[in-house]
Amino acid sequence: MVTIDLSDKTALVTGGAGGIGKACAETLSRAGAAVAVADIDIGGAQKTAASLANGKAFGCDMGNPASIRELCSSLSSWFGTPDILVHCAGLISYRKGLQAVDLEQWDTVLDVNLRGAFLLCRELLEPMKKKGWGKIVHFSSLAARVGGIEAGVHYATSKAGLIGLVRTMAKEAAPHGINVNAVAPGIIATKPVLAQIEDHKSDYEQSIPMRRVGLPQDVADTVLFLCSPLSDYITGITVDINGGMYMG
Numbered sequence: 498m499v500t501i502d503l504s505d506k507t508a509l510v511t512g513g514a515g516g517i518g519k520a521c522a523e524t525l526s527r528a529g530a531a532v533a534v535a536d537i538d539i540g541g542a543q544k545t546a547a548s549l550a551n552g553k554a555f556g557c558d559m560g561n562p563a564s565i566r567e568l569c570s571s572l573s574s575w576f577g578t579p580d581i582l583v584h585c586a587g588l589i590s591y592r593k594g595l596q597a598v599d600l601e602q603w604d605t606v607l608d609v610n611l612r613g614a615f616l617l618c619r620e621l622l623e624p625m626k627k628k629g630w631g632k633i634v635h636f637s638s639l640a641a642r643v644g645g646i647e648a649g650v651h652y653a654t655s656k657a658g659l660i661g662l663v664r665t666m667a668k669e670a671a672p673h674g675i676n677v678n679a680v681a682p683g684i685i686a687t688k689p690v691l692a693q694i695e696d697h698k699s700d701y702e703q704s705i706p707m708r709r710v711g712l713p714q715d716v717a718d719t720v721l722f723l724c725s726p727l728s729d730y731i732t733g734i735t736v737d738i739n740g741g742m743y744m745g
């Protein structure tokens with residue numbers, strides 16, 4: 498029997514109040530990890546953390562550099578440097594056409610989704626290197642692969658930028674025993690997505706080769722694999738999780 502045992506590991510899951518982040522926190526916790534749940538929605542993070550065997554909630558705004566620094570220093574007083582980082586926090590934004598995205602919206606989405614990921618990793622990578630073992634998973638998107646279907650240009654650009662961040666970080670981190678990968682979910686049934694596709698969900702269900710939208714658990718299971726020793730020789734890649742909508 499193959500088991501994934503993370504009982505001696507600590508994990509930071511950002512965006513842990515939301516649909517996919519919550520599933521990731523629960524899944525890593527079931528594998529035995531102590532899980533810090535960070536989110537701008539502190540109430541939601543507390544709810545998720547309370548449902549875990551060994552979880553703790555932290556407030557953090559990924560768009561705010563000071564808040565990211567503060568999160569990392571609060572973490573060190575709870576469990577030190579995380580072994581695992583699942584950076585799931587992100588702003589999904591639906592817009593049609595370049596004219597529909599103003600400068601403020603562009604900056605907000607890029608700051609949260611892309612700059613936040615860079616700043617968080619800049620804080621954590623050096624202490625993680627010292628541990629000589631680590632797993633980092635970022636959240637890209639199908640929108641980065643095929644262009645935004647309904648999501649705006651700012652969102653698709655931020656998620657495409659993450660793929661470059663992942664590949665570059667992967668090369669730096671690999672000699673230190675740290676794997677850096679990303680997942681690129683397709684259409685996953687979470688609150689913001691279900692609200693957007695409410696009146697045309699069945700169109701997706703008919704066009705997706707697997708004939709269903711994804712579930713948060715579909716993504717969390719892949720994240721667990723990328724956080725486990727089963728993926729030790731995989732780094733710098735982006736795993737597509739989309740029921741066959743895009744196959745690389």
Ligand SMILES: NC(=O)c1ccc[n+]([C@@H]2O[C@H](COP(=O)([O-])OP(=O)(O)OC[C@H]3O[C@@H](n4cnc5c(N)ncnc54)[C@H](O)[C@@H]3O)[C@@H](O)[C@H]2O)c1
Nearest residue numbers: 512514515516517537558559586587636638682684685687
């Ligand atoms: N659901 C999908 O179909 C889908 C597809 C591709 C990619 N993704 C990505 O997966 C991740 C999770 O998405 P989801 O569908 O679970 O959405 P969600 O809205 O349920 O979860 C996102 C979480 O990020 C948090 N967040 C937002 N802004 C933040 C900020 N400034 N600082 C800290 N936390 C912040 C939210 O509070 C929320 O809890 C996102 O990065 C999203 O872009 C989702």
